[in-house]
Amino acid sequence: MATFLIRRLIQMFLVLIASAVVSYVLLYFAPGGPMTGLRQTQQSGRNKISADDIARIKQRFELDLYIPYRFTRWLVGFPAGPVTIAGQTFLADVAAGCKTPGMVRLRYPDGRTEIIEEGCEVPITFADLVDRRTSRGILFGDFGLSQVMLRDRPISTLIASRLPYTLQLMGASILISIAIGVPLGIYSAVRQYSRFDYAMTTVSFVGSSLPTFVIGIICILVFAIGAKEAGFIYLPPGNAVSNKDYVIPYIGEVIASSTLDRVLHFIMPLGVLVFVNIAGYSRFIRSGMLEVLRQDYVRTARAKGLRERTVVLKHALRNAILPFITLLAGVMAELFGGAAITEAIFNWPGLGRLLVDSIERNDYSVTMGLTMVSIFLLLLGYLITDILYSILDPRIRLS
Amino acid sequence: MTTPNHRPAGQWTLIFRRFKTHRVAMWCLYLITTIYVLSMFASVIAPYKRDAISLDNAYTTPFSTAPDGSYHVFGTDHLGRDFFTRLIYAARVSLTTAITVTTVSTLIGIVVGLTAGYFGGIVDTITSRMIEFISTFPTFTLLLIAGSIAIQNSDDIPIPALLSQTIGAIMAVNEREGKQVVMIMVIFIALGWTGVARFVRGMVLSIREQLYVESSRALGASHLHNIITHVLPNAMPPIIVAYTLGLSGALVAESALSFLGFGIQDPTPSWGNMLSFANSYMFNYPWMPLVPTLPILVCSLAINYIGDGLRDALDPRVQTEVTRAKRDALLKAIRDRSAAS
Numbered sequence: 001m002a003t004f005l006i007r008r009l010i011q012m013f014l015v016l017i018a019s020a021v022v023s024y025v026l027l028y029f030a031p032g033g034p035m036t037g038l039r040q041t042q043q044s045g046r047n048k049i050s051a052d053d054i055a056r057i058k059q060r061f062e063l064d065l066y067i068p069y070r071f072t073r074w075l076v077g078f079p080a081g082p083v084t085i086a087g088q089t090f091l092a093d094v095a096a097g098c099k100t101p102g103m104v105r106l107r108y109p110d111g112r113t114e115i116i117e118e119g120c121e122v123p124i125t126f127a128d129l130v131d132r133r134t135s136r137g138i139l140f141g142d143f144g145l146s147q148v149m150l151r152d153r154p155i156s157t158l159i160a161s162r163l164p165y166t167l168q169l170m171g172a173s174i175l176i177s178i179a180i181g182v183p184l185g186i187y188s189a190v191r192q193y194s195r196f197d198y199a200m201t202t203v204s205f206v207g208s209s210l211p212t213f214v215i216g217i218i219c220i221l222v223f224a225i226g227a228k229e230a231g232f233i234y235l236p237p238g239n240a241v242s243n244k245d246y247v248i249p250y251i252g253e254v255i256a257s258s259t260l261d262r263v264l265h266f267i268m269p270l271g272v273l274v275f276v277n278i279a280g281y282s283r284f285i286r287s288g289m290l291e292v293l294r295q296d297y298v299r300t301a302r303a304k305g306l307r308e309r310t311v312v313l314k315h316a317l318r319n320a321i322l323p324f325i326t327l328l329a330g331v332m333a334e335l336f337g338g339a340a341i342t343e344a345i346f347n348w349p350g351l352g353r354l355l356v357d358s359i360e361r362n363d364y365s366v367t368m369g370l371t372m373v374s375i376f377l378l379l380l381g382y383l384i385t386d387i388l389y390s391i392l393d394p395r396i397r398l399s
Numbered sequence: 400m401t402t403p404n405h406r407p408a409g410q411w412t413l414i415f416r417r418f419k420t421h422r423v424a425m426w427c428l429y430l431i432t433t434i435y436v437l438s439m440f441a442s443v444i445a446p447y448k449r450d451a452i453s454l455d456n457a458y459t460t461p462f463s464t465a466p467d468g469s470y471h472v473f474g475t476d477h478l479g480r481d482f483f484t485r486l487i488y489a490a491r492v493s494l495t496t497a498i499t500v501t502t503v504s505t506l507i508g509i510v511v512g513l514t515a516g517y518f519g520g521i522v523d524t525i526t527s528r529m530i531e532f533i534s535t536f537p538t539f540t541l542l543l544i545a546g547s548i549a550i551q552n553s554d555d556i557p558i559p560a561l562l563s564q565t566i567g568a569i570m571a572v573n574e575r576e577g578k579q580v581v582m583i584m585v586i587f588i589a590l591g592w593t594g595v596a597r598f599v600r601g602m603v604l605s606i607r608e609q610l611y612v613e614s615s616r617a618l619g620a621s622h623l624h625n626i627i628t629h630v631l632p633n634a635m636p637p638i639i640v641a642y643t644l645g646l647s648g649a650l651v652a653e654s655a656l657s658f659l660g661f662g663i664q665d666p667t668p669s670w671g672n673m674l675s676f677a678n679s680y681m682f683n684y685p686w687m688p689l690v691p692t693l694p695i696l697v698c699s700l701a702i703n704y705i706g707d708g709l710r711d712a713l714d715p716r717v718q719t720e721v722t723r724a725k726r727d728a729l730l731k732a733i734r735d736r737s738a739a740s
Contacts, residue, residue: 015535022536026544209703211651213658214696217678217688225685237682284730327730333537340539341655345678355540356659359547367544374537382535 008386012379017075019375020138024071027364055099059132061147064124065097074144074368077137081130095123138372148363155369159351165240166338166350173270174331177277182324184278185285189320190312192290200282207279216272216345223268236265238347269346273339284327288320295319322393329385333377337370414636417712424708427701431494434698438490441571445484446472449571450666453479458684473690476673477680482690489668490694492570496580496663497650499566500587505642507588508595513634515596516603517626527600530593538590542652545589546661549582556582576667583662587649598641602634609633636713643706647699654695670695 058064062073072078082092102119136142143155150158188200207215224237233250236242241257242265248254254261292298293316301315302308338352347353351370358366408416419425437444447469456465456479464470465479473482515526549556558578566584567577606612612629620628656662657671658678665672673691681688 015532018532019535023541023544026541026548205703205707206700209647209700210696211655211699213655213674214692217674217681217692221681221685221688225682323730337537337540340543341659344659356543359543360660362547367540371537371540371544374540375535378535378537 008383012383015379016139016372016376020075020372021071023368023371023375024074027368028067051100059099060152062132064099066095069096073137074135075137076139077134077142079126079129080132080134082126092125092127094126095120096126096129097124098122099124099128138369143369144365146363146366148361149358149366155366158354158366159369159373162338162349162351162354163336165348166336166343166352169266169269169273169343169348169350170335170338172266173273173277174335176270176274177281180274181278181281182285182321185282186289186312186317186320188282189286189289189293201286204279204283207275208283211341212272212276212339213341213345215276216269216342219268219272220345235268236261237268238265238345240265240349269342269348272346273342281324281327285320285324288323289316292316292320318392322389325385325388325392329381330378332381332384333374336377337374410632414709414712418708421708421711424704427704427708431698431701431705434490434694435494438487438494441484441487441491445481445487446470447481447484449480449484449488449668451480451484455479458680458687460684461686461690474686476687477676482673485668485673486670486691486694488571489670489673489691492572492580492663492667492669493650493653493671493694494698495566495570496584496587496653496669497646500584500591500649500653501642501645503584504588504591505595505638505645507592509599509631509634509638511592512596512599513603513626513630516600517607517622517630523600526596530597530600533590533593534597536590539652541590542586542656543659543661545586546583546656549586550579550661550664553579553582558582558585572667579667580663583653583656587652591645591649595638595641595645599634599638602637603630606630606633640706640710640713643702643709647702647706650702651695651699 055064062070065073069079073080079091079096082089084090098120099122100120101117102121103115104118106114106116108114133145135144138144141156143159145152146155146158184200188197191197220237223235225234227234231249233248236246241261242254243256245256246254248264251260254264293312298311298316301311306315336351338350338355340352340356342348343350343352344356355367355370358364358370441449453465453467453475455467456469456471456475457477459465459471459475459479461474461482462472463474465475471481471483473486475481476485511526511530515523553575558581560574563574563578563581565577566581567574570577570580572580607630609629612625615625615629653662654669654671654674657664657669658675660672660675663669663672665676670691674688674695677687677691
């Protein structure tokens with residue numbers, strides 16, 4: 001067990017680093033970033049931006065450093081300056097970036113000239129890095145600064161403000177879905193081909209074939225717009241709280257940001273996620289249970305004269321639930337990652353929407369932070385699943 | 400002694416016969432085929448030009464006449480473009496994308512999975528590690544990022560002109576739009592093949608150990624012969640089921656991506672991006688999102704029903720493998736779904 005854990009942790013660490021490299025490279029090639037808007041301002045003529053301004057802004061976003069250093073500074077916060085060992089400083093003169101690029105004037109044979117950046121006039125050395133704000137490194141939980149969405153404010157603030165909403169939505173929906181979906185799946189399997197089973201399989205089939213955004217939009221049309229037109233109790237179509245008081249028939253006036261207001265806003269996104277998850281979970285449990293119920297040991301258990309309840313819950317369920325554990329590996333990542341599409345449709349201020357927004361607005365440091373968190377949680381989820389598996393299933397030995 | 404006057408029905412005939420008994424699946428197959436074939440004749444069927452903007456006609460309600468006297472079955476969008484026309488063209492774009500993406504990633508998955516599973520050893524270790532590595536990425540996040548990058552830098556990304564022209568011709572869009580769609584496809588394929596590969600590998604691992612494969616080897620058959628005559632046909636039924644489910648997955652993923660604005664871009668019509676526009680006008684024109692929702696709803700349900708029918712139709716001999724494949728497919732579907740909810 002101990003060797004297994006150590007090996008898995010090392011493996012996990014390597015995968016994490018590798019995926020960090022891959023996503024960093026991917027986003028490095030991405031367009032946009034803080035310099036885009038500036039170039040536009042510069043071209044517009046007013047508020048001329050000098051070379052110094054550009055250098056300063058580049059410095060703030062570390063765009064003047066070479067990629068490998070930018071990456072390591074982002075990942076582990078190194079180099080943050082010259083290395084000091086036993087009172088002696090090393091590496092102080094190593095160039096980590098370029099402050100002013102060299103300008104070369106090219107003259108073509110046909111008389112045209114063009115100025116291109118080539119080489120480096122003023123390099124940035126490790127010694128220059130001392131004055132900068134250095135992230136402690138994303139591996140140690142420092143996400144760095146947001147570039148666009150919240151200029152210069154730490155990303156952790158941004159995440160902290162969204163996290164409660166996502167935890168609330170995802171936590172509640174996952175718990176409710178498991179609490180309802182698992183029993184439904186069991187019941188459906190035990191009463192296979194009954195009327196209940198047919199109804200259940202049809203509903204869950206439809207639920208798991210339809211895209212979430214379609215279900216979400218239909219819900220808004222029916223429960224928010226339609227119900228309001230018809231004068232029934234309606235639900236607010238979006239956001240987590242409203243900023244104005246409003247009146248709902250039969251309920252009366254709802255005061256903005258009161259508990260009732262929050263509950264009303266919570267119902268629809270929760271309902272959609274619960275519906276979708278129940279559909280998936282119950283189908284999964286049903287197919288697992290059906291397979292197990294055909295096994296010889298279940299027949300043996302029945303032949304021994306055990307009560308049906310014991311057979312189903314003790315003998316069958318324990319085996320049928322195993323694959324379900326694999327399914328839950330992703331749950332933790334989901335819990336923190338949020339549901340991008342549902343959150344986008346219902347305007348729910350969670351991490352999923354933050355991700356979509358950050359990609360849309362080219363705020364890559366935020367995107368990277370969120371991606372890293374979800375990769376980490378996914379890996380952790382797989383690890384926990386493997387350990388749980390070995391506890392629940394004595395046939396499996398970790399090695 | 401009488402000789403039988405017909406050959407006994409082969410495996411595929413049997414499967415098809417059984418499939419035909421699944422009424423709903425059969426109807427869904429007709430439906431999808433009809434929609435796709437009709438969309439191939441879009442230029443003939445469509446009553447209006449695909450991008451014909453007419454602001455006076457904007458927001459015409461379905462089944463009604465626009466201010467200038469033209470009739471619109473499904474109404475018009477915020478720019479006065481005819482919804483019905485765009486839906487037909489979008490069917491062409493969305494369905495072709497889904498089919499191409501699923502077909503190519505399944506083919507890659509089969510080749511990689513077969514090689515890894517059949518030969519084992521170092522090839523297997525490397526491919527499995529690679530597959531594992533790619534599957535640790537949050538797929539939907541990566542799709543969003545890649546989509547956003549591809550769209551913003553579409554001029555810098557090299558895509559062979561021939562490819563964009565061919566795809567463009569199939570989808571009745573110009574080369575520039577074709578290129579954009581090709582980029583989206585490439586992203587989907589790059590992230591999509593791992594699932595198939597892992598699943599095929601698992602199946603091949605168990606088929607490889609069967610006695611008939613072993614005896615064929617003992618008789619001196621080559622690996623290639625073995626793979627083509629024994630392994631592949633036995634692995635095929637579950638792959639077909641996975642293919643169908645993958646098809647609906649790709650369709651939904653593409654429309655979700657386009658819905659969020661990182662997929663196929665307006666004016667190239669796709670059901671997803673039509674929905675995303677309609678969605679922003681839903682409070683004033685509640686009928687509007689229903690129009691693009693309908694085909695997404697119908698097609699994803701229909702494809703899933705076809706998959707269901709195929710699953711029931713598959714040979715009972717491979718039933719255990721099918722159940723496992725079915726569960727794997729379900730697991731994958733739920734995972735994909737939760738990533739993209």
